[in-house]
Amino acid sequence: MSTLRIESTSLWLSSLAARPDDQHSIKRDELRAAFFKFRQNASQLVAQIANHLPGLTKHDVTHLDALWETASLVAGEEYPLNALEGFVLGGAILLHDSALCFEAYDNGISGVRATTTWKDAFAIAFEENKEEAESIADFAALRHLHASQATRLVEKSWSDPDTGEPFFLIEDQSLRKHLGQLIGQIAASHHWDIDKVAATFPVQTNAPASFPRNWRIDPVKIACLLRCADAAHLDNERAPDFLYALLKRKGISFNHWQAQNRLSSVDLDQSDLSQSTILFTSTRNFTEEESESWWVAFDAATVVDKEIRSCNALLESRNVPTPQFKVKRVRGVESPEMMIPYIKAEGWSPCSAEIHVGNVERLIRNLGGDKLYGTDSDKLFIVVRELVQNSRDAVHARRVMEPSFEGKISIRIQSKDGDDWLIIEDNGVGMTERVLTGPLLDFGTSLWKSALVQSEFPGLLSSNFKSSGQFGVGFYSIFMISEEVYITSKPWREGINNAKQLHFKNGLSLRPLLKRGIVEGFNSTSSTQVKLRLKDGILPNNSTVEVRRQTINSTNFDIPLDKYFATIVAGLDVSVFFSLQNSEETEIHHDISNKEFNKEKWLENISYANYQSSQNTLEYLHNNFHRLRYIKENGKILGLAALSSYPSSEHNFLNIRTVSGLATSIHGRNASDYIGFIDYLPESARRDGIQYTASKSTMLEWAQEQYDMLKEHDLDPFSRYSTASSLCHFGIDPTLIGRILVLINNQYIFLSFDQIAELAERIKIGFFKSSFGNYIETNHETTPMDEYALIRPLQAGNFITLNLSSGFPPNDNSIADCIHRAIVKRGKTPLWTTESSVIKSFFGMIDFVTLSIQ
Incomplete structure (x- = not known):
């Protein structure tokens, strides 16, 4: 391989080139010879890069030689560089990209794929492109690792397959020992930011013994030459x-x-x-x-x-x-x-x-806060939920790093100088200054979805960690209820001297104040604390919260703050504590995954049974809490629920819908379909859940277990109707257990589906169909009709679906479907007919559907 290209550059001529009357010719010749051998060995290594990363432009020896030219061009013809500096520069050039191939790592491709970096990269790639995930992760891992691996390449050896003799890139043992570490560091520095270069390297490195003293090395100068040369090629x-x-x-x-x-x-x-x-x-x-x-x-x-x-x-x-x-x-x-x-x-x-935002503050206000959640929303609920979500993620992330760690979240309300303060703390992983001033403040960016998570928490992405925060907008909800905000954090392994604090003095501002060091009120056991000065009217004066039933002619009721906050975190697998006005903090929610979790007490708390005027809820709770079963998938708790047999459609608050264990609402809840909690996937940044987090098979398995338990219960007809409705919702056939209310001969009676099928052979079965869709009407009073047995629904839901687009009901376990199948089972043929606009109701005209036997 010709070296003429290198030897004609100004930096070579001023450093390693032979010259007449050179009093240091022996040492210069020694370095020059060692460099040429180093180059010969490195060229074999970089030749492998194209085999593994064909998408890259050329990174072979021609690229390495060209850097002497671009470095000389940038530095200028008279730039000073002594022989030792020339050797170090040349070595750093040879090493800087040499680790972009598997041969540069112990155990080759398997060694790279065993690294945390590769596993994290694979986890990201697999979500986006399962078929090419391995090759994508190979590329990402080599790009990420190659700079740091450059620091190890000088000391790495390759063994002769026949003799076992070790080979090194720098064959001269003395040069390898005394200059190898510096060469590797400078090679790695081409991927650092310039501030790290300035902070890492010393002003000078003295020449090793036996070399001229004035051949001292300036590492910063060489690092700057390398990064400029590499960029300019x-x-x-x-x-x-x-x-x-x-x-x-x-x-x-x-x-x-x-x-x-x-x-x-x-x-x-x-x-x-x-x-x-x-x-x-x-x-x-x-x-x-x-x-x-x-x-x-x-x-x-x-x-x-x-x-x-x-x-x-x-x-x-x-x-x-x-x-x-x-x-x-x-x-x-x-x-x-x-x-x-x-x-x-x-x-x-x-x-x-370029696309740019002229007023970022206005954009955040328009897309976050009230505009996202609604002006009539429960603002305190939303903010606490979003902040606890962040704390939950931080605790879960630390559990990955420290498997025996349990973690806790604290919620405190304090009054000082006439102001109310909300303080939420956790002892999770905490935040470095890079996170505190980066992803946290980047509207629309979640830390757990950012590139920073790989460097801050290596191995997290490839673990079973799954964040609940996804959209990166929840943090800004705090300005709905607060005009002054303090965010204090430190990495969990560090002391309070390393705490960093952001202070928003006047609401949402793009210029918060940053402070470093010990912060008053932030103790060593905490990792992150968010402190909000609440706006007037956010916190009730009597420390209670009004719960809204959200139904016509219903009466709202009040609950204490600890029960309010406990409901927000109903499905959380982290314990939560609460303190009011400097009182001793008490546990308001126990980690649901803990074996000491009290299911009865928990259900009593989230249902507000002790704060409602009716005792029906409390009685039902005590009689049915034993049926609560965990809904689990891949080791994660995605629900703790029992199938509902509650014989009423009133808002009894016995169930709660969650996203990542946090309530979607505390108001207007009833026990239709289930009691307890079930987790849902977030549909948007509002965290509205529609689809279950657990798979269909997991939900069916849970529902079947519930059905088997309820079959052993002596249920009254109303409860049988409710149970059938719940079974229908979860895709289980309710025909054996269900009872349906029928108006016949001016009397209401409950009949089984088989009894209704038998009745259909003597009299037509009638349904009033809602004007709002394919449902049996629930709002219109059912009036007797002599020639019909009329179906009277008791609750809304999938059970009262009445879809006859195919001429008969689909197999959906609805009342209509169950009756249809019961008739067919008797060897008869059902006939469905619809008469349009038969009755006028308050909401519009109602159709009448008739079921008879052909």
């Missing part, structure tokens, strides 16, 4: 024509290939007499269809400009006599319009128009 050498035509790439990979295939080698801008500007030009125009590739080229040039400027700023800021680079900028990056003369477009015009 954008040209068709990295995407050669034939390979570009041969390999069928697509998507983002294709855009990168096309962009670089069109670019000539970077050069000094000859119009700049100071020779401090570099220029990128295209060999062909980019058509409208190739616009994405044009933008890739423009963005890449912008990155080069940013790297050059930031590196020069860093070099200038140091108290050492290291000069800045000769090149200061890239031509045309100020705007797309200014780049067009150099990277050309044809048939379209790149412009600076």
Whole structure:
């Protein structure tokens, strides 16, 4: 492999090139020889990259050699670089991308796939593309790991298959030992931000013994040379024509290939007499269809400009006599319009128009808070639910890191100087400053869905952790009830000296105050605390909350705050504590997964049975709580419920619908279908649930178990009707247990489905059909009709569906379907007919449906 390309660069000539009358020729020759051998070995390694990551542009030895050219171009012909610095720079160039292949890792591909990084990447890829998840994860993991793996490559050995003899990239043991670690660090630094470069590397590293003292090494200078050189190598050498035509790439990979295939080698801008500007030009125009590739080229040039400027700023800021680079900028990056003369477009015009939000605060107010949840919503309920959701996720994340950890959430109400404060704390994973000032404040971005979660919590994504927060808007609900907010947090492994606090002084603002260090009222056992100064009227004066029945002519009632908060967290598998006005905190909700969980007491709390005027709810609760069964799937609790046989449609609050264990509402709840709680999937950021979280098979298994238990009970006819209605809702045939109220001969009687089928042979069966849809009418009073037996529904729901679009009911376990099947079982043929607009009701005209025997 020819080295002439390297040897003609200014940085090589000033560092490792042979020179006449060189008093250090022996050491310089030693370094030069060691480098050439290092290059020969590294070239074999980087040659493997294209086999594993064919979507990347060329990362072989030609790319490595080219970095000497781009580094020399940026630095300038007179830039100082001694021999040791030249060796270290050359070594960092060789290593910086060498770990983009499996051969760079112990155990190769299996070693990479055993890493937490790969597992996390696979978890993300599998959700989006199951078929290509492994290859997507390979690419993502190698990209993520290659910089850090560069620090280990110098010490890594490969064994000869025949003799077992170890081979190293740097064969000289002394150079490997004394310079290898520094070379690896600088190689890795090309993926760091510039601040980390400044903070990590020392001002100088002294020359190893036996080398001239004035060959001291400046790691920051070399790191800056590497990052600028790597960024600036954008040209068709990295995407050669034939390979570009041969390999069928697509998507983002294709855009990168096309962009670089069109670019000539970077050069000094000859119009700049100071020779401090570099220029990128295209060999062909980019058509409208190739616009994405044009933008890739423009963005890449912008990155080069940013790297050059930031590196020069860093070099200038140091108290050492290291000069800045000769090149200061890239031509045309100020705007797309200014780049067009150099990277050309044809048939379209790149412009600076970008989607932007002129008033972010207004956008958040319009899309979050009242606009999202509604102006008549229970604002305190919404805010507590959203904040507890965040706490729940934090506790669950820590459980992954620390399996024996249980965790807790605390809710406190305090009054101070005439203001009411709501404080919610947890001892979960906590937040670093990056999270506190990043995803937390990024409207529409959930931390658990962001790229940051992989670096903050390695292994979390590939574990069984599943966040309840998905939409990234819930945090902003706090401004519905508060004008002043404090958010204090620290990573759970760190002390309170490392706490960070955001302070929103005047409601929603894009400029909260950030403080670091010990915060008053934030103790070492907490990880995150959210403290809200409540607006007037949010908290009732008597520390009770009105619960709304939400039915006509019904009476609302009050409950204490602890029961209110306990209902919000009804299905949570984290214990929750409450304190009012500095009183000792008490547990208001016990982790539902804990074996000490008291089901009867829990159901009593969420149903408010002790606060309702009727004792029916309390009596039913005590007689039926023993039927509560966990609904579990993949080890997760997705419900704790029993099939309802409650013989009334009143709002008795015996059940609650949850999303990730948190209530969707505490008001207007009844025991139709089930008592207890069942978890639902969120339909939107409002957290309205429609579809069960558990699978259909799991729900059917639970419902069947409930049916088997209820068959052993001596149920009255009203309870049998309610049980049948509940069974229908969950897809279980209720024909054996169900009883239906029938009006016949001016009398109401309960009959089984078989009895109704037998009755149909003597008299027609009649149904009043709702004017609102395919349902049996429930609101109109059923009046006797001599020639008919009239079906009288008692409750709304799937059980009273009356869909005759096919001429007969579908197999949906409704009253109509069960009667139809009972008639067929008797060997008869049912005949369904509909007479339109028979009766006028308050809500409109009602149809009449007749069932007879053919």
